[in-house]
Amino acid sequence: MTYEKELEIALLAVQRATILTKAVYSSHAKGTLSKSDTSPVTIGDFGAQALIISSIKHAFPEDEIVGEEDADDLRKNSSLRDQIWELVQAAKLEDAEAEEKIGGPIKSVDAMLDAIDSGNSQGGRIGRIWALDPIDGTKGFLRGGQYAVCLGLLVDGVPTVGAIGCPNLPVDDNAPLDPSIGADADDKEGKGVLFGAVKGQGATSRPLSKGALQEGKKIYMKPLDDTKQATFCESVESGHSSHGDNAAIAAKLGITKPSVRMDSQAKYCSIARGAGDLYLRLPVSKTYEEKIWDHAAGAVIVQEAGGELADSEGKPLDFGLGRTLKGNKGVIAAPKGVFPEVIKAVKEVLAAKL
Numbered sequence: 261m262t263y264e265k266e267l268e269i270a271l272l273a274v275q276r277a278t279i280l281t282k283a284v285y286s287s288h289a290k291g292t293l294s295k296s297d298t299s300p301v302t303i304g305d306f307g308a309q310a311l312i313i314s315s316i317k318h319a320f321p322e323d324e325i326v327g328e329e330d331a332d333d334l335r336k337n338s339s340l341r342d343q344i345w346e347l348v349q350a351a352k353l354e355d356a357e358a359e360e361k362i363g364g365p366i367k368s369v370d371a372m373l374d375a376i377d378s379g380n381s382q383g384g385r386i387g388r389i390w391a392l393d394p395i396d397g398t399k400g401f402l403r404g405g406q407y408a409v410c411l412g413l414l415v416d417g418v419p420t421v422g423a424i425g426c427p428n429l430p431v432d433d434n435a436p437l438d439p440s441i442g443a444d445a446d447d448k449e450g451k452g453v454l455f456g457a458v459k460g461q462g463a464t465s466r467p468l469s470k471g472a473l474q475e476g477k478k479i480y481m482k483p484l485d486d487t488k489q490a491t492f493c494e495s496v497e498s499g500h501s502s503h504g505d506n507a508a509i510a511a512k513l514g515i516t517k518p519s520v521r522m523d524s525q526a527k528y529c530s531i532a533r534g535a536g537d538l539y540l541r542l543p544v545s546k547t548y549e550e551k552i553w554d555h556a557a558g559a560v561i562v563q564e565a566g567g568e569l570a571d572s573e574g575k576p577l578d579f580g581l582g583r584t585l586k587g588n589k590g591v592i593a594a595p596k597g598v599f600p601e602v603i604k605a606v607k608e609v610l611a612a613k614l
């Protein structure tokens with residue numbers, strides 16, 4: 261099968277990185293810094309980026325990587341750097357063959373910093389480019405909510421392979437989507453899912469493990485005849501997605517169930533396995549450009565589970581314009597059958613604001 265190796269490496273790389281993120285999630289000291297855009301980054305984000313980039317570089321040395329983080333702050337802060345180095349050394353897959361496939365341990369502190377900085381591709385329309393969000397939903401990670409480790413492969417600007425680890429989602433694809441899923445989350449018994457997809461080959465879920473990959477099961481969006489029955493997912497942060505516009509769209513579609521708020525691409529994964537139905541991310545700011553790493557992996561997983569994505573104007577998402585989706589505003593995802601109706605409602609709500 262095409263992209264078989266890419267999917268396997270992506271799943272193993274994400275799985276290994278979650279060993280590190282789970283260690284940080286359960287510790288009080290998360291080594292948080294504030295970035296220039298005031299958003300948070302933790303030792304978990306840096307460590308996961310180092311591990312995943314080192315995995316990609318081992319298996320596919322020619323590929324480019326667009327990663328969210330860089331090592332500038334760590335080159336200046338030796339205490340933070342040492343904490344991350346300790347975590348990175350401790351995060352090993354328990355299955356030697358699996359660990360070997362992703363290159364084994366990172367060799368030195370310098371190699372770790374260089375790996376983090378190798379996520380500096382400017383993106384683009386041509387070739388193979390990985391989009392990496394080492395911790396998506398860092399605010400959720402800090403708050404005790406949902407977060408996800410996300411890796412997508414773009415081929416000539418098209419999301420083609422996706423792998424997402426969600427340590428705090430229930431393993432059971434049929435577990436009802438509890439509206440409180442985004443709050444007070446944990447990674448205890450029965451939690452931890454690894455989602456994967458390849459364009460044209462379907463989407464899967466499997467329990468996250470610490471060793472070899474467990475067997476994957478196909479996942480599908482829930483067939484939805486009537487949007488009135490839908491459950492929609494939205495961001496926790498009202499600064500990332502307009503809760504007011506999302507609610508107006510839901511009302512237009514006849515939705516009465518409360519929205520399910522959770523951080524990260526766990527939202528895409530939840531609709532892809534039919535736990536929820538719609539993803540609404542209406543822009544709050546006129547100038548914010550969505551980042552490709554916030555959507556690339558989730559886009560393949562949703563499409564392969566039977567869904568469609570577009571921006572708030574109904575335009576296809578263009579991942580070939582660089583590090584951001586600068587040609588798009590907001591993101592909408594829904595099962596194919598109801599997608600036109602959802603986009604119509606979105607356009608009506610936005611037109612009424614003009």
Ligand SMILES: Nc1ncnc2c1ncn2[C@@H]1O[C@H](COP(=O)(O)OS(=O)(=O)O)[C@@H](OP(=O)(O)O)[C@H]1O
Pocket residue numbers: 299328393395396397398399400494495496497498499500501522523524525544545548551554
């Ligand atoms: N202004 C604005 N508008 C839209 N999106 C923004 C904005 N600012 C940040 N971000 C990105 O949102 C990512 C997390 O958003 P989510 O919807 O996944 O979760 S939540 O908003 O935290 O609930 C978050 O990803 P991480 O940084 O990986 O956590 C950001 O890339």
Ligand SMILES: [Mg+2]
Pocket residue numbers: 393395396397553554
């Ligand atoms: Mg993100």
Ligand SMILES: [Mg+2]
Pocket residue numbers: 305328393394395396397398
């Ligand atoms: Mg992130």
Ligand SMILES: [Mg+2]
Pocket residue numbers: 299300328398
């Ligand atoms: Mg961030």
